Amino acid sequence: MTDQDFEMTPAAGNGLMDRRFFLSAGVAGGIAMLVAAPATANRPAWTQTPGSGMSSYGSPSSFEADVQRVGIGSQAGTVGSGASRTPLEQLEGVITPSGLHFERHHNGIPDIDPDQHKLLIHGLVDRSLSFSLETLARYPMTSRIQFLECSGNSGALLSPTPQERTCAQLHGLVAASEWTGVPLAVLLDEAGVKPGAKWLVAEGADAAMMSRSVPLDKAFDDALIALYQNGERLRPSNGYPMRLFLPGWEGNMSVKWLHRIKVTAAPAMTKDETSKYSDLQPDGTAQLFTFPMGVKSVITNPSGGLNMSKPGLYQITGLAWSGAGSINRVEVSADGGKSWATAALDAPVLTKNLTRFRTAWRWNGAPATLMSRAIDEHGSVQPTRDSLIAGRANGFFYHYNAIQAWQIASTGEVANVYA
Numbered sequence: 001m002t003d004q005d006f007e008m009t010p011a012a013g014n015g016l017m018d019r020r021f022f023l024s025a026g027v028a029g030g031i032a033m034l035v036a037a038p039a040t041a042n043r044p045a046w047t048q049t050p051g052s053g054m055s056s057y058g059s060p061s062s063f064e065a066d067v068q069r070v071g072i073g074s075q076a077g078t079v080g081s082g083a084s085r086t087p088l089e090q091l092e093g094v095i096t097p098s099g100l101h102f103e104r105h106h107n108g109i110p111d112i113d114p115d116q117h118k119l120l121i122h123g124l125v126d127r128s129l130s131f132s133l134e135t136l137a138r139y140p141m142t143s144r145i146q147f148l149e150c151s152g153n154s155g156a157l158l159s160p161t162p163q164e165r166t167c168a169q170l171h172g173l174v175a176a177s178e179w180t181g182v183p184l185a186v187l188l189d190e191a192g193v194k195p196g197a198k199w200l201v202a203e204g205a206d207a208a209m210m211s212r213s214v215p216l217d218k219a220f221d222d223a224l225i226a227l228y229q230n231g232e233r234l235r236p237s238n239g240y241p242m243r244l245f246l247p248g249w250e251g252n253m254s255v256k257w258l259h260r261i262k263v264t265a266a267p268a269m270t271k272d273e274t275s276k277y278s279d280l281q282p283d284g285t286a287q288l289f290t291f292p293m294g295v296k297s298v299i300t301n302p303s304g305g306l307n308m309s310k311p312g313l314y315q316i317t318g319l320a321w322s323g324a325g326s327i328n329r330v331e332v333s334a335d336g337g338k339s340w341a342t343a344a345l346d347a348p349v350l351t352k353n354l355t356r357f358r359t360a361w362r363w364n365g366a367p368a369t370l371m372s373r374a375i376d377e378h379g380s381v382q383p384t385r386d387s388l389i390a391g392r393a394n395g396f397f398y399h400y401n402a403i404q405a406w407q408i409a410s411t412g413e414v415a416n417v418y419a
């Protein structure tokens with residue numbers, strides 16, 4: 001079988017193929033023909049001696065040691081007031097390994113003794129309640145595979161000239177996990193929310209005592225007191241022993257190390273929601289609250305800093321997500337946005353989760369500009385960079401969800417560009 005046999009009608013300009021490329025049964029055999037057959041003559045060393053033994057907690061292959069969180073930085077004079085980023089271009093699928101989930105801390109990671117930690121629910125409730133981990137374990141739990149994105153993610157793309165950065169450096173403040181815990185609605189029902197209550201204030205037990213106001217509607221809809229992440233207890237950096245998890249909403253509101261929820265009539269206007277995370281409008285006013293994260297996508301491979309060695313058949317893959325629900329369609333362009341092909345989506349497509357997309361591309365070796373554009377179940381379309389910037393005032397920073405463009409040079413080098 002040759003390349004030609006599974007070449008299909010182009011779906012868009014500059015070599016993009018139909019998404020059915022990935023669905024047709026014959027393709028798998030065709031692609032396999034492109035990789036070298038295993039050598040049978042020389043048995044590698046590891047087939048000739050017994051392997052090593054078991055371990056009490058596994059770790060990645062030593063050959064994968066370069067798969068690490070990147071861009072770790074803290075404010076001057078501190079070690080824990082900053083962020084680390086998920087290496088998106090080094091990962092596949094849609095679930096982020098817990099050890100590679102991005103981190104964002106306002107005053108470091110507290111070392112919380114779970115036996116001393118309690119969650120207090122008070123304020124406009126019939127009875128104040130205090131929950132230990134042991135008590136929470138007796139409540140029905142539920143699991144959600146969903147993304148978490150910092151509202152400052154991708155902010156570097158506001159720089160007037162495109163920065164030489166990787167996908168992780170630009171977009172790595174997003175990750176997805178299976179979060180397991182107790183629906184907040186169950187605990188609020190038990191406490192008995194008083195008439196007139198409209199909000200809650202969630203506070204963390206870190207040295208920043210980070211706190212955010214959350215509308216009660218969200219709390220009763222799909223908020224979780226998350227205790228587990230990808231099957232094991234939350235990692236300290238992600239909120240051990242418990243965090244608030246608000247699916248689809250800006251990451252800042254998913255208060256980690258959660259120890260207090262106060263039910264209130266109005267938002268508290270905490271320092272964390274007034275000094276930051278608001279969006280400057282062209283008329284000079286600030287939009288105070290932007291809760292759901294906008295529809296967004298990014299091609300993770302090929303992407304900035306990677307190198308495509310030679311012309312030929314490539315798989316373009318990336319991630320799409322929307323804080324408003326599930327991803328309906330992702331389109332990919334190889335000609336800087338002149339024409340678009342619909343990408344194949346990995347199943348299952350879950351609400352408020354990362355969705356993996358793929359497109360086959362025959363690169364002819366000429367310079368090309370790759371872009372992806374996501375559309376969610378409500379028909380919201382990921383904006384261009386120009387239109388996003390036009391709708392905000394100078395100095396805005398948060399909630400950047402515009403289309404990313406990667407320039408492929410004829411040498412195969414991939415770079416961040418504005419298109």
Ligand SMILES: Nc1nc2c(c(=O)[nH]1)N[C@H]1C(S)=C(S)[C@@H](COP(=O)(O)O)O[C@H]1N2
Nearest residue numbers: 102103104105106150204210238251252256
């Ligand atoms: N208590 C507390 N909760 C917090 C933070 C914090 O510094 N303290 N950072 C917030 C921000 S800005 C984000 S983006 C997410 C990051 O979650 P992660 O570190 O698990 O990725 O947690 C949020 N919850």
Ligand SMILES: [Mo]
Nearest residue numbers: 150151251252
């Ligand atoms: Mo954040």
